């Protein structure tokens with residue numbers, strides 16, 4: 001599939017005609033930002049300090065939102081990275097006379113690397129445990145900063161270095177630190193805005209909400225999480241570098257409460273939004289100056305306002321603004337029917353042309369002597385052999401708990417067998433991660449749809465193209481600025497929308513998945529797989545929860561895919577739907593294969609009738 005050469009596609013993105021208006025809007029915002037920076041750079045020190053602190057914490061909040069908002073990793077380590085940046089700058093500039101700009105490069109690289117190391121260790125766990133490990137990281141650094149008095153000045157801290165002046169002819173620009181800080185904030189905003197407007201964004205959200213889906217689409221999720229955490233740590237370190245020029249650097253400015261305050265900033269402004277964290281940072285950092293009352297009363301008012309903001313506005317200020325502005329901007333038109341049952345997709349049209357079959361019969365997926373058990377429990381799969389011929393639909397049936405989903409997970413790479421081999425197209429894959437199997441043309445769907453609810457079906461289907469389009473991750477930070485980015489995005493968008501239309505969900509492309517019926521979720525899963533032109537699809541109970549009409553529609557699509565040479569392994573309880581589609585059926589019982597044969601042979605077998613059909 002050559003998406004990069006699809007030059008006509010840009011016209012297909014809804015709203016791309018408004019592109020020039022967007023450029024004008026962005027230009028106006030950029031000019032306003034420049035004018036505001038120039039104004040602050042010439043103002044009195046009081047205003048400068050207010051803006052500088054808000055901007056530095058804005059960068060810190062953006063760094064947290066990058067991992068918390070897009071990946072669901074609630075790091076309490078941002079204070080630690082911030083501290084490393086500030087202390088390293090202060091000590092190396094003051095005591096060793098290092099150039100502060102060379103120190104910026106050093107700080108970004110060092111905190112990025114520390115972030116990768118901390119991420120690689122902490123990301124073995126998730127949720128609360130991840131928050132706690134990063135919290136401990138910050139705690140240890142704070143203790144070190146407090147106790148290493150000779151180096152850090154202990155609780156009293158160190159006076160940060162002076163920021164260099166502009167060269168002679170440029171002094172009319174005002175305070176150079178203001179320009180530098182505002183440039184840092186701008187670059188941080190531009191980074192997250194670019195990522196959010198790249199196809200890497202739905203991939204990140206799928207790692208956050210539906211990791212198995214992202215893995216099955218070819219994303220190396222663990223490496224991506226560690227990498228993004230490293231970038232976030234480098235941003236926090238950069239904020240620390242800026243902070244060191246604002247005055248005294250002491251342990252109290254980087255302790256765990258700072259990490260928590262940054263989280264409050266993100267939640268107040270709006271998690272997973274571009275400007276929300278900056279709005280939150282402005283609120284929190286400017287609050288003591290704006291509400292100039294008795295300090296203890298101030299703390300109470302601040303606490304009460306924060307609790308109210310977080311509980312009453314779960315989407316933050318930006319979420320509320322978006323909801324209020326939605327009617328003015330215009331939402332997507334509601335979709336009508338559920339599934340176009342009367343108009344099944346035309347044959348040979350669901351897959352891209354490059355996915356058409358090769359003919360010679362061959363075993364495309366093979367399992368040999370698979371053994372598997374969860375933890376120390378009993379074996380769930382025992383000596384399982386399975387041979388699936390190219391172009392066949394191979395059914396996998398068995399009573400509840402017989403090990404069908406476990407076998408699907410072993411084939412697709414979610415689970416590693418304890419013994420035995422899995423081969424796809426003759427290549428042994430049982431040691432490979434799930435993401436590598438996608439490159440071999442193996443894709444899968446899940447019994448409970450693994451999708452990102454807040455994205456549209458089209459955006460979800462785009463995730464399926466992750467390893468089909470070159471360097472999505474490498475280009476994400478600059479995506480909207482690259483000509484290739486615009487072209488690829490348009491082509492991916494068009495192909496995803498087309499695939500959704502071909503599976504019969506074309507009317508739902510612009511709704512959020514959270515608001516579509518179950519049948520459309522299943523079709524979206526299927527489209528996210530078909531869009532990549534796979535050779536083999538493993539479907540885990542695709543008909544579960546579908547109406548009779550939807551099941552009929554699904555059968556038409558699967559027959560259609562088969563006619564295009566796609567091999568399928570289908571786990572299903574509804575034999576009336578499954579058997580007419582199947583070339584072969586394997587029956588599992590208590591983790592063992594008891595029979596493989598045609599649907600008729602299976603239906604007629606007395607043992608199968610006894611253990612499965614209950615006769």
Ligand SMILES: Nc1ncnc2c1ncn2[C@@H]1O[C@H](COP(=O)(O)OP(=O)(O)OP(=O)(O)O)[C@@H](O)[C@H]1O
Pocket residue numbers: 374380398399400401402403404405406407
């Ligand atoms: N994550 C897990 N941890 C421990 N045991 C598990 C896990 N997942 C499944 N099992 C157990 O493994 C056995 C096989 O489960 P599996 O889901 O593979 O069966 P299945 O044939 O797909 O069942 P169903 O038709 O109900 O989906 C069951 O006894 C189940 O309880």
